[in-house]
Amino acid sequence: MTLSEVVVVGASAAGLTAAETLRREGYTGRLTLIGEERYLPYDRPPLSKQVLKGEWEPERLALRTSAALDDLDAEWLLGREAVGLDVAGRTVALADGSRVAFDGLVVATGVRPRRLPFAHDLTGVHVLRDLDDALALRDALRSAGSVTVVGAGFLGAEAAAVARELGCSVSLVDPLEAPMVRQLGSAVAARVAALHTAHGVDVRCDTGVVGFSENRGRVAGVRLGDGSELAAEVVLVAIGSVPAVDWLRDSGLPVGDGLLCDAFCEAAPGIVAAGDVASWLHPDHGRIRVEHRMNATEQGMAAARTLLGRRQPFAPVPYFWTDQYDVKIQAYGRPSADADFTVVDGDPDQGPFAAVYAQDGRTTAAVTWNMPRQARALRAQVLEREPWPRPAVAHA
Structure with missing residues (x-):
């Protein structure tokens, strides 16, 4: 299908990345980004840290320069809430009574606080x-x-x-x-x-x-x-939060804990989802929805490529981090309470440490506490689902 009018609903990290990917990979048609907030795309993780503490002012949150946004050649409808979707008629309804036509749609509306x-x-x-x-x-x-x-x-x-x-x-x-x-x-x-x-x-x-x-x-x-x-x-x-899908409930699209998509981030022909709102079929983890910054970027790219017909299953290694006081916690995979937990470096009682989670004899997740170098190394073990405990090395 050749696209000529793509609409992105949600003007934050996932929506912006999807728009950039569309342009970078050859889409030259009309591009519209709709955002409920009045601000251009900004980064959210610092809100609960640097902004809240008073170390950063809002302008530092901008995800792109004004020049980079101009290069997108997009129409920005900010401060405009999407309230409905007509799948058959291919239009998005806005709170002000207007409608925006599309032949390709990216849903990136994120979540609302519970x-x-x-x-x-x-x-x-x-x-x-x-x-x-x-x-x-x-x-x-x-x-x-x-x-x-x-x-x-x-x-x-x-x-x-x-x-x-x-x-x-x-x-x-x-x-x-x-x-x-x-x-x-x-x-x-x-x-x-x-x-x-x-x-x-x-x-x-x-x-x-x-x-x-x-x-x-x-x-x-x-x-x-x-x-x-x-x-x-x-x-x-x-x-916690709830996916921002109320505007989709009468659309006929599959809605549950998010907009339900296939392994390619597609909810219906010509309609894809990315970021916190997207629930998709991960090849390793089944149906999941991930509310983390890195996923928003990666899924924005994947959803845009699906819209362009370049379909590949979206199968990232989930990654998240948190900064509290002088501690950075980083995790790859999906840690679970029923997994075997093993410290592989450091001492959790005294200082920095690294640990892995394993299920059915395979590494499924890793976490580090003030050990960024070890976090990167453990990511490969999670990606490859390496055996755990590691097989003993035979000596001659």
């Missing part, structure tokens, strides 16, 4: 997903004495570290056994908990939030399921 069923109308209660969220929370932290972070995944743990470094009294709450246990497994999660405790964070795991107390419309405290209450002038709700 919210509690209460208290989000209170002053001082925040979520953190986009630049405006980060700037509002940054302003609140500058004068906050007590901060409670609800949710101890990537975002919550990073924000708790920043708030503590800014001098706030911080509590980190999660119903699971330790921070980031879903992402890293119990052994590394215990080390993350110890890291926060050592920096003065009150880590409250194995309990959930049942309500907030308030004073004249402003949050004053957080009530926990164990009967205790935490004082809180500022609360960050970081309990």
